[in-house]
Amino acid sequence: MNHDQIRHLRSLRLLLSQDKSPLGFLLAAGCPLSVRVTGAPLLPDMAGLTKIINDTHATDTPTTPYKRLIEELKKADRDTSNLEDVLTYIRSMKEVSTGGGTVRGFTESELNNLETEICNTIASAVTKDLPDGDNSYRRLARWVSSIDRIVPVEIFTTNYDLLLEQALEEQNVPFFDGFSGSRYPFFDIHSVEENELPNYWARVWKLHGSVNWKTMSGRVYRVSKGIAGSPELIYPSKLKYDQSRKMPFLAMSDRLTSFLLKPHAVLFVCGYSFGDEHINDTIINALKVNQSANVVALMYGKMKKDDSGTLVTPEAVKRALERPNLSIWHDEEAVIGAQRREWSKFIDEKNEFVNFNFKKVDDRVSFGDFASFTSFLSELIGDHPDADKK
Template identity: 45%
Template sequence: MTAEDTREAYSKLLEVFREDEIDAPNVELMLNRVRQFREVAGKAGVRGLSSVELAALDSHICKAIGARVKRSLPLDWTPYHSLAEYVGRHRSPSTELFTTNYDMLLEEALEHQQVPYFDGFVGSSRPFLDQKAIEDGEVPQRWARLWKLHGSINWRFNKTSKVVVRTDRQEDGDELLIHPSHLKYDESRRMPYLVMADRLKTFLKRGERPVALFILGYSFGDEHINEALIDCLRSNPSAACFAIQYDALSRYPAAVKLATENSNLSVMAKDRAVIRRREAGWLMRPTGDVAALADIFTAGPEAAGTDSDAPRPCEFEIGNFARFGDLLRLVSSTVAEAR
């Protein structure tokens, strides 16, 4: 299809959303809808979109996502470097990283810090996804594990071989493999998503030791991940999950609902938190807490006519990835000095 044809197909897709009273669909919602239509389109098409148009839109949207997120880390130190440094110094067989991001920034940071990791792929020329290696977990214990729940801009599915590979090199039959949500793909295309989700379940269900999962930057918008997360937390009471959010608590209604129903899920937002199913605002004492918690909280203004040491509202800052990185670097430095 020509660029003009793709623009026309895109206009038709936007009209579909207008008919469904969805005013501002994001790119992931568009990709979901296109793939749902492709499953049933056949030769007749769906809602004015032909199978050819739907295939072109799928490819165009994936390429647009890739172009948008294909960035490299700056030369200066970043929170990604802090996270990689922390993982490198505290790595153990239980260190696992889960991300819904498509970008390569976490991989780049781990490699910069020379932290070995396994992401499910094996090989050199066109590394392939090895499901058995993922399930068996037979990789060196000092390696971190990295699981990309929604795929990556360098994952490709070859329509001819039905193999999922990790490569930047495009070959005949390759399609970018980006999973914005759980869809009923054919088995080969769906397999990576399910395998990665299973890794999250396995991590949370680990019963031989207490499990702690720290979540940063996830707004609980993927129902399939939410379901897996909650099922595992309920089946393993010793597991604890801390969802650290950037903005005010009111911006995360789905997370709040889940936290008020599950005591081992805590949601910690800038102004308020839900901990052990109870919601409240943050408070700190100016004289004692400010010095001890200055890297984590920001004290609010002192109320006129009140006791100078009376608890007053404060803001939780770790939801800001930059502040989170600062905290990790501080912890890493402290541990290094102690050794």
């Protein structure tokens, strides 16, 4: 028996129309890829960031620190095309070199410089504005602004960029991100924990920090463009959470737990491949405690690679098969209620969705593309912006 796509689309439409139940979104690295400029993504993915770093050092001599680092990674059978592996290796050596020693021929100063360069390159690459015209972030912002909710919308994101903030501000959507003040807004843990702001304010929780967070005099501030200093971010590496047991990162993670523990909470996950064990554990542990909560993960592409049968998102499938209140929707298959089945063909006999311009794959609706999902949100509120509308 297949999963009935029409039935689940009805449920999805109903969930998104509620104003009394806790409703949230988790936006991850795949979401910015939906915003394209001249055919290319506005922001690079992890592979794109790695290419930027490698291209920067393409003409280096073999004796430079970065070239030597790549050779050491190859000797250790590490993936030189994966920025997470590169940073993990650097940080592992830094732990050993503390005190001025050398590790595999690298001084502590060389390792610090390598880490700083890579992290600054990441921050620079994701510091961009939304281009003119309609796009997925503006559609989400218009949907948030369309409903006077009794329970506020909460948006969690692992992304460092400011695309979401820009879209919300353009639509005059008030939101709280954990910071208070005007000149140099400071992170306010008491406001985050109490969360007693007006319900029509959206909540934006940046789980890995932001390009406009800076540490000054021992405190984390949200700053305007042009303020000197490295951004306060959790950069990708296997050791990234060693540095996260401090404010504000711990408080942001606690907000995700708190949201999922609310009765009948629903979290839509977009652009996330379930590759972060810390976030996975946070979600799963909350779902175990609160079985009235539901997480719906909208996954990009097919569940298995063509011909080979290898799962594209094995961790997501594994977790969903173990938790009935975690669903994952791929293009041709879904795991719903811990049952993995193919989708039924999209046959709208009652013309319930006749005005919805769905993206389809093999006669099935595809929501794994963030642009497609936000187009669905636009249709729910009857929003048909002009192509050049901001």
